[in-house]
Amino acid sequence: ETGVTQSPTHLIKTRGQQVTxxxxxxSGHNTVSWYQQALGQGPQFIFQYYREEENGxxxxxxxxxxxxxxNYSSELNVNALELDDSALYLCASSFxxxxxxxxxxxxxxGTRLLVL
Amino acid sequence: QxxxxxxxxxxxxxxxxxxxxxCAYENTAFDYFPWYQQFPGKGPALxxxxxxxxxxxxxxxxxxxxxxxxxxxxxxxxxxxPGDSATYFCAASIGADKxxxxxxxxxxxxx
Numbered sequence: 001e002t003g004v005t006q007s008p009t010h011l012i013k014t015r016g017q018q019v020t021x022x023x024x025x026x027s028g029h030n031t032v033s034w035y036q037q038a039l040g041q042g043p044q045f046i047f048q049y050y051r052e053e054e055n056g057x058x059x060x061x062x063x064x065x066x067x068x069x070x071n072y073s074s075e076l077n078v079n080a081l082e083l084d085d086s087a088l089y090l091c092a093s094s095f096x097x098x099x100x101x102x103x104x105x106x107x108x109x110g111t112r113l114l115v116l
Numbered sequence: 117q118x119x120x121x122x123x124x125x126x127x128x129x130x131x132x133x134x135x136x137x138x139c140a141y142e143n144t145a146f147d148y149f150p151w152y153q154q155f156p157g158k159g160p161a162l163x164x165x166x167x168x169x170x171x172x173x174x175x176x177x178x179x180x181x182x183x184x185x186x187x188x189x190x191x192x193x194x195x196x197x198p199g200d201s202a203t204y205f206c207a208a209s210i211g212a213d214k215x216x217x218x219x220x221x222x223x224x225x226x227x
Contacts, residue, residue: 004159033213042122042205042217043160056214090159094213103212104150107159 003027004093004108012114013081021076021111023091031055031096032074033105034066037088049074050096078113086115120208122218129225135193137221139206142187146208150215151180151191154203163204164191165212196225 003026013019025032031050035043045058049068063079072093078085089112092105121140129135139149147168152160166173166180166189173180179192193200203222207215 031213033215035215035217040220042207042219043215045214045216048214058214092159096213104162104165105213105215107152107161109157109159 004091004106006089006091006108006111008111009109010112010114012116014116015081015083017081017115018077018079019081019113021078021089021091021113023074023076023093023108025072025074025091025093026106029093029095029106030072031094032068032072033092033094034074034076035090035092035107036060036085037090037110039087043090046076055096081115083115086113088112120206120216120218122206122221124221125219126222127224129196129223131196131198131225131227133196133225135196135200135223135225136190137204137206137223138188138190139208139218140186140188141208141216143208143210144187145210146216148209148212149180149182149189150207150212151178152205152207152217154205154220160205193223196223198225198227201225 005024033048034046037043047057052068068074088110090110091108094105150165151163154160177194182189206218209215
């Protein structure tokens with residue numbers, strides 16, 4: 001186990017709704033990255049937060065947004081849910097040092113989101 | 117430029133055999149190449165990682181071979197065991213974060 005926890009484990013929403021997923025990072029880590037893993041695919045980078053600021057973003061629309069809190073936990077928010085948003089959402093924590101360039105990323109178990 | 121191509125998609129190996137999974141990348145700025153193992157219902161777990169200043173790294177039964185000129189790297193699992201049955205992902209990044217993952221290889225090891 002990595003010490004990275006995510007909640008909830010499973011979630012069912014309908015198209016057009018909004019969802020918030022939560023992640024608690026491993027002790028000592030100040031960087032959180034979020035990934036989307038569609039069924040049968042590799043994880044895709046959504047964005048990263050370092051010291052409460054967004055530190056890089058993948059090819060995802062603005063309706064995917066996030067927050068990082070002073071204790072380095074993080075939230076992923078998705079507005080106007082679409083059917084294609086159904087996936088496993090993974091959070092990974094790492095120690096970014098002073099430059100924001102991370103070391104090894106440790107993944108949580110993920111939140112499985114189903115959009116109907 | 118940002119893609120990481122992984123093969124094969126699936127692999128069946130007899131217990132005790134060698135499992136080999138290959139990846140290729142395009143972006144020469146990548147400087148960190150990890151392999152992750154994922155069991156059903158779990159998040160990916162780091163197995164082993166390599167940086168381009170070495171051509172091989174071994175940890176237990178797992179070895180990464182890295183060919184910088186060919187922009188390829190591979191995972192070798194020696195003495196494969198049924199407990200190794202999982203999906204394996206290669207990845208690449210600049211500076212160990214914002215990982216670009218391959219599409220995954222489903223490994224099945226039969227006794």
